[in-house]
Amino acid sequence: MPKWAMVIDLDKCTGCGDCMAACKVENNVAIVSPEQAEENRVMFWMDMMTIYEGEYPNIKVTRIPKPCYHCDNPPCIKVCPVHATYINPEGLVGQIYHRCIGCRYCMAACPYTAKVFNWYEPEWADEFKTCMNPDVSLRMKGVVEKCSFCAHRLQHVKEDADAEDRPINDGEYMPACAESCPADAIFFGDLENKESKVYKLSRSPRAFKELEDLGTEPKVIYLSKRE
Amino acid sequence: MKFILTKIFFFLLIVSVTQAQELKLPSNPLDGRIVFEEKGCIQCHAIGGYGGTVAPDLAKDQYYGSFLELASIIWNHIPEMNRKFRELKMERPTFTGKEMLDLIYFIYYLRYLGEPGSVSNGKKLLTEKGCINCHKVSGKGGDIAPDFADLGEYSSPLFMAQAMWNHGPSMLETMKELNLKYPEISGDEINDISAYIRQASALTSVDIRMSPGNPANGKKLFRKKGCVNCHSVGGEGKKTGPNLSELDLNESVTDIAAQMWNHSPAMIDYMKEEKIKYPMFEGNEMADLIAYLYFIGFEDEPGDPVKGRMVFEEKGCVSCHENGGVGPDLSKIKPFDSRIQILQRMWNHAPRMEDLLLIRNNEWPELSKEEMQNLYAYLISIIQKK
């Protein structure tokens, strides 16, 4: 059984924000109104953290793209009262929007603040509704949503692979962010496959995970010589 | 009590100050080799072909002059050296006083070690100089003196020089009997001859070599062997023989040995007249003595503090090192423990000084030997004033 994981090379990442945009377009993530945005209710499945270090003028800036970390031991699924968030055998942590009751316990429990909530009904201009990605269901008000590692793409890839009776190739299943990263800083693949790029990079001495000591075992691994 | 303590303090201070005037003779100048390698000098400067090619080879039979002359050479090429350091991404070494001293001794000492001799020339020389008339080499030659082939121990030039010195009186006698001309030889010739003998000798396995001389020990020998009774060095000693300070003895060991050889007939005669015992050398003594003689040239002549002040002003030192300039006020710095510190401190502060000069569009102040001497005298005077 594959174990899907993401490696983000922070040395290569410039922080251009394309992953954020790609994700929003691919996953039909709603754009909240400006007033809502002002109240910290924007929805980015892929967010960007900025860290400033040092004293002027010797400032170092690190920008860290932050998707859902798809922990192997996810604190969010432990607390969900209705099985609305789950981890599947391939390690993807999913969210079932039509089952979620909106208690936001998973958001409170997530140490990475990776989840977002539909505070209002998502709205689009009629024209924009035309170009929604049909592979991804639209969310409704009052439910929690988050990065799915573009799980719908996995389905397509699986179908293709099944049809051709072959295993999934390394790099065949790519979330939107990894696919379009201009810096080629995001890698995606199967951690169980020792040949995969992701496996090799995860063994790099530069590899680290956010808040590793919490024991959540995130499957998003960062590479950086800094830190 | 307090009075005594202050007295002791002042005594110590005076001792240290006077000590700063003179450099102690090294007991093993080759210690500097370690510094030379560890600090990475060897990566650019080769010694006789061993080492980097970026900078000049230090052992190509060059003479680097007295201490302050060496200091001036090093000082003047600091900017260029720094540039190379940056270009080659090397770390610029800094030195402690001890390291700097070792290094300087080492560089100075290099010439003493001499150059390898030429075998063919040696063979020719043996004939030319007439040695072959008495000594036998590879079965040819006279029978009067010992066969060189049995004397493998002469393979080292210095050992040979020592042996020659030691058998000088007896040889001189024999030669007078046979009415032979005393052969004058040069240092290179000793090298060549010993190289030839080494090759021709049957006993190549008994390859006896001498260790490079210990100048400090040499100084003791100079007194012990009685040289001081005739020769003076730096005003010390009798003036019967030549003043050794006035001779140019900054030559390789064999050159000095050759000079000794050449003047030995006159000396032997004089000694006979005055009934002085002819000094014999054994072991490493000859090497040590010659090393001492070699190091006589290391001392500088004293400079003129007044001219030094002029150098201090002309070269622009005054703009930074006085009246609250960027650099430290030199009249307030810690006095030198030893003379080497002038070079050590100048070396170590050079990059900062280089940067500041560059930033302010100033040139690097180059100092000639005389300027260096005078400057040194001036610095000592202002530092001692305190």
Add this chain to the structure above:
Amino acid sequence: MEEKKKTTVDIDEALYRPIYETGKGFYITVGVLLMIILFAAFMYIRQVYYGLGVTGMNQPVTWGFYIVNFVFFIGISHAGTLISAILRLSKAEWRRPITRMAEVITAIVLAIGGLHPIIDLGRPDRVLNIFTAGRLQSPLLWDVTSITAYFTASTVYLYLPMIPDIAKLRDRGGKLRWFYDFLSWGWQGTEHQKKVLNRAINILMVMVIPIAVSVHTVISYIFSMTLQPGWHSTIFGPYFVVGAIFSGIAALLIVMIAFRKFFHLENYLKLIHFRYLSTLLLIMSLLWFYFTFSEYLTGIFGAEPHEMDVILYKMTGPYAIFFWGMVICNFIIPVIVLSFKKFKTIKGILFASITVVIGMWLERLNIVIPSLANPRLELSTGMYFPSLTEWSLFIGALAVFVLGYVLFSKFFPIISIWEIEEGREESIKEVEERVKSYLPGPAGTTE
């Protein structure tokens, strides 16, 4: 049979009066409360219609007033059952006039508190999902279970001791006879019935104390089961229980003083009751301080960076005013007021109790929000400003509580009449015997 009852009742006529006499004040109070509640209901319906966006919650601060109030109300609920059960169990005779009041607080406030998580839901229409697809592993469902159990137990515990009084009301006749008839469960006051009732109450007393303690522990689990700094703490269980009892006593005192004033119960609720209870309050205040101190001491001593972020946010950051307000309200004021006899008047006690209730609410606020507002990762700290919706639902909840109390006192005596009677008739003798039994007997007797 009826006549016999009537004669004995007259002494405690003051306790029946509120049930049979309805003044203008009652209607005005109920009217005002209903309006508040209606407005709150309107705001809630609006929230359901538009979504949780109408509240002030936002992305890092995903929980706000609703969860704060949930914890707060459940905490208040400890007033009752726990206190009355402990007092009953320890046969403290002075308990007789106050147990019912305490129990009523529990029942009403528990119902209100229990509703708060549902108010907080983004999709209340899907609340039944917890029945079809619930996860008992989630601390939230532990809450559901334990609150249901506690609510059931405390309602039963309120109801059983009320049966004799309901029978009295039934026997007095008048309005709603069928209602009292139904509720009195055929109580005739026979010895057997008394025995059965006492036995049942005794079993309940024993049961209800662990349930009450566990409920608040479980509430604390909502927080301490997560990994969040400021929440992930083992001390939270007892800390919450202590806080709950603390706020419960304060709430009880407020209610007692209110009823004493409005129902003129000075004869029943004497200064001695307040003295005893306020001493208990003082002890709880000290205990609370001890727990708070330990909680923050461990945090500060360990100085884990994320933990420190939260602590600094509370102590020196935007929440400093709430944090230090909490310390003043919960510790400094009650200790000063309750330690000196001079201040320990009814007014003083009322003041201290009100500050304690406010302080405990601030404590809940201090627990819930700063931890959420300080994400561990390098994101900006959040801030939370409750909207009108949250304020009106908060006030609505308080109004429901007052209304519930007013209505209860309209239908049932607020002081347990039969227990007072029992006290008068039997206790003096019983206590004398009991006290004798505590004391060492004549030499040589062994038992």
Add this chain to the structure above:
Amino acid sequence: MEIKRRDFLKLLGSATGAVAVGTYGCHEIIDVPERLIELAKKGPGIETWKNTICGQCPAGCGIKIRLIDGIPVYLKGNPNYPVNRGGMCPSGHSALEVLFNPDRVKEPVKRIGLPGSGKWEKVGWEEALKIISGKLKELRNAGKTNQVAFINGSAQPGLMDKHISQFMKAFGSPNYFKLPSISNKTVPYKLMQGLDQIPSYDLLNTKYILSFGSNFLEEGYSPVYYTKIYSHLRELTGGGRAKLIQIDARMSLTAANADLWVPVKPGTYGALALGIAYVLIREELYDKEFVNKYSFGFNDWVDKKGMTHLGFKSNVISNYYPEQVSKITGVPAETILQIARDLGNNKPAVVLGDEGVVDNTNGTFSQMAVYSLNALLGNFEKDGGVYFVDDPPLADLPEVNEDEIAAKGNRQTPVAKSTDTDYPLTDFSIDAFTNNVLNDKPYPISVLFLYKGNPLFQSINHRDFSEALKKIPLVVSFDPFVTETSEYADLILPDHTFLEKWDEFYNTPSVGFAHVGIQQPIIDPLYNTKNTADVILELSNLIGQSVATALPFESYEKEIRFSTEKLYSSGEGAIITEGVKSSWLEYLQQRGWQIGRYNSFEEFWELLVKQGGWWNPIRTKKDYKDIFKTPSGKFEFYSQYFERVINKLIEKIGGESPENREKVLHSLNIMARGDKVFLPHHEPVPIDESMPLYLVTYKLLTNRDGQASNQPLMQEMFGYTVHEHWNTWAEINPETAQEYKIENDQFVWVESAIGSIKVRARLNPGIMKEVVAVPFGLGHTSYGRYAKGYGVNPYSILKSKYDMINGNQALQATKVKISSAT
């Protein structure tokens, strides 16, 4: 209803299932577009991919559009397109929001109210074209063809540029201008090297990149191209990795990724560059061979008349020693020394200069100073150096047979050229244009065409430019949206958005190889719009005569075909396909082979359209004589060309005399005198000393030219780095903020001599203490529901200052003060 885990997985995971869930899930709550429901009912749609070129910015990245049943739903980078190689930038991803934007102009309209009133009346295409062609014919008959002006707001070189230029030439007007004018920025290269082109830098082979204000990861000509290169550089970990040093007033995205950020005062980049040159010269780190053999004016030199002229070296040595430079720039002397030494000791090293350097009144000289460092390092035509890319072998449009009227019109001075002595080296100065239009100098403008861009919003002198627009009797805009500028238009003939139209682009400036990108319609036009190129063809046909013959094409698509025919016949390069690597291509080409086999042009064309482009990565190194087109045939530290220009200007106002020279230099804002004028030097920026802080405006990847403001995604992401959405903010150093008692997140007034704006303050240690930085992009007063009224436009408080030599807007020459606004 027992749902087991595996069941939900199926529901969530499967594509068809997801659609079902999606529609199920939201059916009850929101009304899903009918079309989507239909689609969902039909089951999975038919997925197709089409390649085209992104039109969000002039970078020209290749994109792949995913279409489901013919409706575009997603787009990603074209992995084979050489510029971006599958990479994208955020604004590229919101391209569909352009296509489906609800605020598009859906048919040609005529303004009936005052400008800005938003009152428009429908007008058919025919009628609109009749109005325009009528007016054009009238002008032509009157021999006033020069009264027509055309402003093209796209900086991307492509066929459209040639197309318009062909039309204007045939019509007989010299007034064709491009607004973000590349030619303005090439002036320094023209002066020193004689080439009118933006250079490319071989960053991949370099070891040390010294970037003067060049925010190439964010504001560069192609950020994605540079991001790819940057990430490649980072891959080479360890000693071999190139170092990036960013010199900038604020911590831009590039600076954030640099190994070292060196804050410098705005307007002093040139001085810093010369300070570095000083160290290179003093430390003898420059390329002596190149400087001695192939440069002019390095040492003092004697001209034919026997006069000694100042050389670059003496000028630098005596005036730009680090202590002095440090005073000017605020950069510590030690830092200057260190950078210079690293630069000289890490060869090959390359020096870039842009944005901060050129966007100031002294931009030309600063850029010359920066560029002279490349000469000192001998970087031309070297691995890891500077080079210029050849144009691709595209067919030129047929030679224009100017008739008499046209020839006469073309001889007139362009209206955007100053009639005075200012702006001697520019094709288009918006300042000169505005002034000349307002003063009818040298002649009035009767018709103005506006294509792409939004000059009013993007330029700094809003008031005068809008007055000028008002003055022109007929303004025709081709905007697909109503922008601030097209508010003033009399007619809007909506263009297709770039996903609906044909176009051809080539050679994005500074990208290091020749390439051609084909933009093709991926969906039929949604509304009654027309490709402007086709409209121009129609217009030329309507005007007839020689104008019609100059553009003998049925449609623009045919024209593109025509131009690519030479691409096919030249046999150079290759259509981008998988696996075409430059090394392989070179291998083949060296042996006389061509990659790809096409039996006919038709086949070539089909593949070209399908793949989206063509490129030629091979470039033979050129001789120095081919790249130095200067009077001396060498790289000129001392610009003889500039000397000639100045002398010409002096001639123009009455011949050589000290007064006239003084007058010319004064009008060009040059403070230096003597030989220094023609040497790279630091020209102090005339700033308002009464104000304490510099205002620096900068552009963000999400909205590089303010044109993405009508896309909600980009509005939301606008300040993603600081979590600021739909809003403008001001970056302030915490120490400065403390001085002015300003706290993070509070509102402040940023006030210049021109006006003031209210923005939220964001304290940021990554900015100079003397600087306030406000991002450009928001603050629209028009441009649709998503743009209007959000944020502020910092350009509105910029002083109307220009680089008087090349006409570039001086975006960093304004000083401001800040005060709390709460």
Add this chain to the structure above:
Amino acid sequence: MNGEEKKFHDKIIYMAQLASISFIWIFVAGIAVWILNLISISVDLNDAPGASIGISIIAIPVFFTLAGILTYVFVGFHKKNNNIKE
């Protein structure tokens, strides 16, 4: 209120009381069934069933005890009542 009516009234009241007692049982049983259902789901999904079972071990007996006490009281009251009447 005559005897007949009173008897009828008492009967109704008694039935209502019985109903309420049964309701308590239904409620309690419902909770038990619900909890068991959740346990079965968690066992099915292998989603930490231990925790669920732990909770249920405490929760179910508590509810049953409560219901038991109520029934005990009710039954206790009525038993003696009947005796007196007879």
